[in-house]
Amino acid sequence: MSYGTLLFLHVLSAFALVTSVGMLVAIALALRGGRYTGAASSLVPLAGVLAPIGGLGTIIFGIWLAVHVSGYSLTNGWIIAAIVLWFVGLGLGGQIGAGYRRARADGTLAVDSTTLMTHLLLVLIVAAILIDMIYKPGAS
């Protein structure tokens, strides 16, 4: 596969992943006032589909790129940092998503301050991955 195609698939997956995070934030905001429970409920299924597709695509095509491009290595600090942050994000996103899916099935969709904090943490993790990917600290 060419570099351009690999990069497209990696970045497209990243957009899908960020979209799923954006949808989780939208769900939390929709639930906060209690007026838009229907909107929140409508977003849960697609967020649940985009998160694993985007997550897996990002890591698979990212590692593929690191192996494909001479000069990149899986042992580069910025790549290791991205993988570690990806796993942390996976844990947080999985926790939030599972909570919403359970609550939607029970008909008890709601958001508390702990869940809001988890969302904020997830957004910060995703932002940190994006900064790491663009600045590539330590790459020469």
Added chain:
Amino acid sequence: MILMIRPDTWNLPVLVHVAGAMALVASVTVVAVVFVTGWRTSDPGAAAALQRFGARTLLFAVLPSFLVMRIGAEWALSKENLSNSNASWIGIGFGVADFGGLLMLIAIIIANIGARRAREGGMSVLTKIATAISLLLLVGYVIAIWAMTSKPS
């Protein structure tokens, strides 16, 4: 493939552009899902609430994200001395951003008018048009992502 590292001074504009683009795609997706759900529901009250949420998302999330993405794009191009470039990937990016921006403005206006009319019940025709625009924008954004990453000559 050889390693490509961009100069440090280019990183911040690129970060602003990409972050804005990601927020834009995420918020337009939220709008599309909410509007499609509103279109399909048979409950007029639920449809009205979904239209209001979608219209507000267009105004308070899609529009600011678009501005961040577009300003970041101009900033990145000026840093990279590509402002007068004829490269097709830049042309595709501008085409999608600017034509998409026009469609987005139309969607914001008609969706907010549609959300007000929706108080009378059901999904308004204006919001249905905004739904179609939001889906069209998503297709355009995937093409733009392809152009930005594959950089066809």
